[in-house]
Amino acid sequence: MIARIWSGESLLWLLLLPLSWLYGLVSGAIRLLYHLGLKRAWRAPVPVVVVGNLTAGGNGKTPVVIWLVEELQKRGLRPGVVSRGYGGKAAKYPLLLTAETTTAEAGDEPVLIYQRTGAPVAVSPVRSDAVKALLSEHPVDIVITDDGLQHYALARDKEIVVIDGVRRFGNGWWLPAGPMRERASRLKSVDAVIVNGGQAMSGEIPMHLHPGMAINLLTGERKAVDQLPALVAMAGIGHPPRFFATLAQCGARIEKQVPLADHQALMAGQVEALTASGQTLIMTEKDAVKCRAFAKENWWYLPVDAELSGEQPEQLLKELIALVQ
Incomplete structure (x- = not known):
């Protein structure tokens, strides 16, 4: 049902519009407070790259994080990953993952990233605490955040948005009437847009999930x-x-x-x-x-691996490496 509402197939989204307006007002106000400097974001001593999305639901964000980590590792960098740890509940935060960490503690995506890449991973509802935990225990020279595009309390050096190329933005409305966390105009201010499946538009990086x-x-x-x-x-x-x-x-x-x-x-x-x-x-x-x-x-x-097409992925990686040098 929610898929039909968000796609515009069901007119029930009209009943949810007042809640969407409230969501948009609150989220816009939060972003404005940080933009005007009335709220201060914490800046890490190493570059921070956010991989997030504008919509709720799966867009292929975690495969992109894995791709980034593995590509940076191949080029001699030491990336670390931070996450909210959605779906997990640890006894205390921040939580640095180990081979014994369960998905009940850290959430499924952080455990998956840790097992696939071997990179240090930390989770915390306060992402700056997760970054501090990483840096205190590991020689990390760049941090990738799994989600967190709307978590403005953590300053970032690059923003990457992942879009589902088939569903894209549905009816275009904020939650709960539509799938949007922020409006599509937010794409104008990010550094890269990766499109998972479907047809990528001009300036977007095409991506497909390749099964093994x-x-x-x-x-x-x-x-x-x-x-x-x-x-x-x-x-x-x-x-x-x-x-x-x-x-x-x-x-x-x-x-x-x-x-x-x-x-x-x-x-x-x-x-x-x-x-x-x-x-x-x-x-x-x-x-x-x-x-x-x-x-x-x-x-x-x-298992699936993200495969990015064209010359833009290599340029993106060069830009990330330049942040470290």
């Missing part, structure tokens, strides 16, 4: 998705249909699709009940980090 081999959660065995029998597909991400479409493009034989809420906590019994005898469970990597502790032999996940 399916990986067994228990054994680490790798197989092509189309070699897995009787699939039950589970996706607890911002836009589950994207994952199901990716599986179909890979030739997967899907018997059932199970869309879940983004960042939804997963319990062993709940996940086990999704498959019957002879069926295979396939999930996103983001879900897999929540299921490793109780994984079964018929559970697999499909």
Whole structure:
């Protein structure tokens, strides 16, 4: 229902407009206070790069963070990552991730980034505290923030916005009548716009999520998705249909699709009940980090990598490296 409202297919968004006006007024006032210097942002002693979005829901932001971290590592830099840690609740903040940190503590996306990249990751509702924790324990020379475009309390040197190229901005209204955290005009002030799928417009960087081999959660065995029998597909991400479409493009034989809420906590019994005898469970990597502790032999996940096209990605990386030098 919310997807139909935000896309404009349902006129129920008209009933939510007063709340949207209030949301826009409050968010605009906060940004103005920082712009006028009436509220002061904390500036880190190293460059800070924000990877965020203008809309609620999954846009492919975390794969972009992973891509950035890995590309910077290849070029000899030491990036660290900070996050709000949505979906997790730690005993205390800031929380520096270790190999033992659970998604219940840190949230699924920070754990995924930590496991994929090996970069130091810290989470805290106050992102400046997370940055300070990183710098106190690791020789980080550039910080990437996973989300936080609207978190103006942390000063930033570069802003990167990720857009879903298919859904883009829906009906264009602020939450809750539409998907917008800020209006599309905000793009005029950011440093780069990356478009995940669909058709990129002039000046935007095209990106596609490239699926790899399916990986067994228990054994680490790798197989092509189309070699897995009787699939039950589970996706607890911002836009589950994207994952199901990716599986179909890979030739997967899907018997059932199970869309879940983004960042939804997963319990062993709940996940086990999704498959019957002879069926295979396939999930996103983001879900897999929540299921490793109780994984079964018929559970697999499909990792995806961000692939950016054109000359702009290399130019963007040069600009980030120049911040450090």
